[in-house]
Amino acid sequence: MAETINKGRLAIYPGLYEFIQQQALPGSQVDADAFWSGFETLLADLIPVNQSLLAKRETLQAQIDEYHRQHPQLDPAHYKAFLQDIGYLQPVPQTSLISTTKVDAEIATMAGPQLVVPINNARYALNAANARWGSLYDAAYGTDVIDETDGAEKGKGYNPVRGQKVVAWARTWLDSIAPLAKSSHQQAVSYRLDNGSLLIDLKDGSTTTLQDPAGYVGYQGSTEQPDAILLKHHALHAELQFDRNHPVGKTDPAGIKDILLESALTTIMDCEDSVAAVDGEDKTLVYQNWLGLMQGSLSADLEKGGKIQRRTMHENRRYLSPEGQPFSLKGRSLMLVRNVGHLMTNPAILFDGEEIPEGIMDAVITSLIAKHDLLGLGKFKNSQSGSVYIVKPKMHGPEEVAFTNQLFGRVEALLGLAANTLKMGIMDEERRTSVNLRACIAAAPERVIFINTGFLDRTGDEIHTSMLAGAFAPKGELKTLPWIHAYERANVAAGLVSGLSRKAQIGKGMWPIPDQMANMMQAKLGHPQAGANTAWVPSPTAATLHALHYHQVDVFAIQQQLANEDFDGLDTILQVPLMAKDRQLSADELQRELDNNVQGILGYVVRWVHQGVGCSKVPDINNVGLMEDRATLRISSQHIANWLKHGLLDAQQAQASLAKMAVLVDEQNAGDPEYIPMAPDLDNAIAFQAASELIFAGAEQPSGYTEPVLHKKRREMKARLQQG
Ligand SMILES: CC(=O)SCCNC(=O)CCNC(=O)[C@H](O)C(C)(C)COP(=O)(O)OP(=O)(O)OC[C@H]1O[C@@H](n2cnc3c(N)ncnc32)[C@H](O)[C@@H]1OP(=O)(O)O
Ligand SMILES: O=CC(=O)O
Numbered sequence: 001m002a003e004t005i006n007k008g009r010l011a012i013y014p015g016l017y018e019f020i021q022q023q024a025l026p027g028s029q030v031d032a033d034a035f036w037s038g039f040e041t042l043l044a045d046l047i048p049v050n051q052s053l054l055a056k057r058e059t060l061q062a063q064i065d066e067y068h069r070q071h072p073q074l075d076p077a078h079y080k081a082f083l084q085d086i087g088y089l090q091p092v093p094q095t096s097l098i099s100t101t102k103v104d105a106e107i108a109t110m111a112g113p114q115l116v117v118p119i120n121n122a123r124y125a126l127n128a129a130n131a132r133w134g135s136l137y138d139a140a141y142g143t144d145v146i147d148e149t150d151g152a153e154k155g156k157g158y159n160p161v162r163g164q165k166v167v168a169w170a171r172t173w174l175d176s177i178a179p180l181a182k183s184s185h186q187q188a189v190s191y192r193l194d195n196g197s198l199l200i201d202l203k204d205g206s207t208t209t210l211q212d213p214a215g216y217v218g219y220q221g222s223t224e225q226p227d228a229i230l231l232k233h234h235a236l237h238a239e240l241q242f243d244r245n246h247p248v249g250k251t252d253p254a255g256i257k258d259i260l261l262e263s264a265l266t267t268i269m270d271c272e273d274s275v276a277a278v279d280g281e282d283k284t285l286v287y288q289n290w291l292g293l294m295q296g297s298l299s300a301d302l303e304k305g306g307k308i309q310r311r312t313m314h315e316n317r318r319y320l321s322p323e324g325q326p327f328s329l330k331g332r333s334l335m336l337v338r339n340v341g342h343l344m345t346n347p348a349i350l351f352d353g354e355e356i357p358e359g360i361m362d363a364v365i366t367s368l369i370a371k372h373d374l375l376g377l378g379k380f381k382n383s384q385s386g387s388v389y390i391v392k393p394k395m396h397g398p399e400e401v402a403f404t405n406q407l408f409g410r411v412e413a414l415l416g417l418a419a420n421t422l423k424m425g426i427m428d429e430e431r432r433t434s435v436n437l438r439a440c441i442a443a444a445p446e447r448v449i450f451i452n453t454g455f456l457d458r459t460g461d462e463i464h465t466s467m468l469a470g471a472f473a474p475k476g477e478l479k480t481l482p483w484i485h486a487y488e489r490a491n492v493a494a495g496l497v498s499g500l501s502r503k504a505q506i507g508k509g510m511w512p513i514p515d516q517m518a519n520m521m522q523a524k525l526g527h528p529q530a531g532a533n534t535a536w537v538p539s540p541t542a543a544t545l546h547a548l549h550y551h552q553v554d555v556f557a558i559q560q561q562l563a564n565e566d567f568d569g570l571d572t573i574l575q576v577p578l579m580a581k582d583r584q585l586s587a588d589e590l591q592r593e594l595d596n597n598v599q600g601i602l603g604y605v606v607r608w609v610h611q612g613v614g615c616s617k618v619p620d621i622n623n624v625g626l627m628e629d630r631a632t633l634r635i636s637s638q639h640i641a642n643w644l645k646h647g648l649l650d651a652q653q654a655q656a657s658l659a660k661m662a663v664l665v666d667e668q669n670a671g672d673p674e675y676i677p678m679a680p681d682l683d684n685a686i687a688f689q690a691a692s693e694l695i696f697a698g699a700e701q702p703s704g705y706t707e708p709v710l711h712k713k714r715r716e717m718k719a720r721l722q723q724g
């Protein structure tokens with residue numbers, strides 16, 4: 001490590017120190033000396049609390065392990081009583097409602113997609129910030145939402161047959177959100193404005209208007225021949241864009257060239273599951289990008305079609321109201337930042353020579369940076385309400401939420417922010433949080449701006465917590481078993497009974513198959529239908545398509561219907577998804593499951609460890625590209641560890657699979673000039689070692705997390721690369 005900058009008991013990575021001194025502190029109205037000495041005091045007070053919470057996790061896990069050793073047959077009532085006895089299950093608070101204030105509409109009163117993006121990838125992060133608006137035509141044309149039958153193949157150039165299918169599909173959708181008083185948008189030949197009303201001329205020569213005139217809210221250009229018409233439905237906007245000279249517009253009877261949809265209402269700028277940031281250098285990039293986003297100054301140069309383009313954050317969109325008054329709509333997604341959880345430490349800053357908890361560092365530095373937005377120092381305003389939205393992952397139960405609440409209070413005091421400026425998104429992705437969710441919400445009632453479920457980490461923790469209870473069902477089946485449905489439903493019920501509706505988000509998890517948009521359209525409709533006012537998507541295209549679901553479903557009406565549902569689902573959540581006792585998997589099935597998991601692990605880990613890429617699309621055994629991140633890695637590694645533990649697999653088999661799949665993964669990456677292969681010297685390949693450790697020492701990893709091994713091995717790789 002380069003010579004650190006010493007400040008009291010702190011030793012800071014020089015690049016990070018320089019960034020904070022020269023970019024983050026100036027303008028923030030925080031005195032530099034006060035910042036460093038206050039940071040030191042905060043660490044002195046909170047590091048021991050953080051450590052004791054982690055020790056409690058270990059104690060509880062050891063008690064649960066011992067319980068399973070003593071009780072190979074699970075008696076549900078006895079098991080539940082045991083969890084109560086050890087304090088894993090805590091009492092449910094009576095009538096505790098959140099009282100969070102100053103929450104932006106995108107979170108509180110609107111329903112729409114939430115995009116997640118690795119913050120250290122500026123090109124993607126900018127794309128995500130701009131994904132507030134997305135082209136419906138592009139999203140449909142470029143994905144399997146529109147089938148390729150009857151001459152509608154995607155092909156290389158523009159295929160007018162496919163284009164026609166997209167246009168017809170989009171017109172049908174328009175009929176559903178903005179029906180005409182008579183006939184259909186399919187029959188429209190022109191859209192124009194007259195005396196504050198939208199008129200639509202039809203093919204038969206007649207003129208009609210919208211069934212609900214309130215659906216028309218603005219326009220651009222002239223009233224006779226508008227360039228754009230703005231519609232509003234379920235609080236979401238859609239912009240019809242007209243250009244009769246455009247290749248698409250000139251073939252459209254009404255001259256529509258595209259429909260722009262309000263898509264990613266919110267975006268999570270992720271410092272966690274999708275990011276590889278292991279030291280001062282990496283963390284500095286993370287924080288630099290966050291500052292660039294908060295100041296509106298981030299840019300990235302990229303090459304498209306042989307040309308270099310500069311990507312920056314989009315301006316607001318300007319319109320005239322039906323009465324001709326100018327107004328604008330936000331051009332960018334409302335940004336949240338996901339800090340890391342309580343587990344990891346990072347060498348970017350040392351306290352008395354020891355790495356500080358990375359979650360504390362993230363809270364302090366991302367909040368300092370967000371102060372630039374609060375003070376209006378940037379080109380744009382992120383939060384109109386004066387809040388900073390921090391997503392806190394992987395917390396175990398109410399005490400850990402209370403700790404985050406305490407930490408945020410201390411950060412506010414350090415940075416001179418009003419109490420409760422820092423808001424908290426609670427990720428319901430660890431089992432101890434799910435089974436105590438209402439108590440978790442009650443531990444931070446003035447800060448909570450979301451709870452959400454996610455299949456991924458939650459499944460990893462499910463396996464790890466009950467590692468000794470028996471062999472788990474095959475990975476693909478875990479999401480079909482009762483526990484997960486109860487967990488999902490209980491999350492919504494807990495959110496509603498805690499008063500989140502119209503104050504905060506009740507969210508659903510990630511769609512992890514980025515290229516299967518038709519399947520996503522089927523699956524994710526279930527999210528708003530279940531009462532969720534947001535759900536995660538992996539890309540801007542997915543955001544635009546998922547936005548259609550919030551037009552289809554009136555989430556807030558559903559939340560009202562579900563408001564009095566008394567469902568805790570606890571007994572079902574506690575049903576460990578083990579393989580049925582009489583189930584015999586064939587040797588072939590076992591091998592396939594193993595190979596599939598190993599391929600995913602290696603495909604992800606090799607890019608993480610060798611190249612520092614924290615989120616990748618990795619083909620599974622059927623060649624379907626899956627979004628892989630730390631959480632999916634946690635599932636795969638814990639799953640193999642569980643089957644090894646219970647003798648469904650042996651170490652030799654796992655070794656053989658690793659060796660075979662490493663060669664395959666190298667081949668899959670052959671087209672990437674930056675790729676550093678693992679074969680032939682596998683034992684010397686650091687990524688291969690990491691994957692092996694994640695599997696063979698998987699059962700011993702804290703909560704089954706992947707970060708400790710990933711970070712250690714990435715640092716080793718960086719050192720090797722530096723030595724040349
Ligand atoms: C368990 C959890 O924590 S889930 C949350 C963590 N996961 C995530 O954040 C997933 C975010 N998504 C991603 O990182 C990516 O979509 C991946 C890795 C899954 C796939 O990436 P790629 O293979 O590069 O995707 P693909 O080639 O299909 O598309 C690339 C284009 O889409 C854009 N894109 C893809 N994902 C995103 C995103 N999340 N945000 C913004 N833009 C994106 C890229 O900017 C790029 O467009 P550009 O060339 O104009 O810059
Ligand atoms: O962070 C999300 C998850 O599913 O895990």
Ligand SMILES: [Mg+2]
Pocket residue numbers: 273393429454456457631
């Ligand atoms: Mg997660």
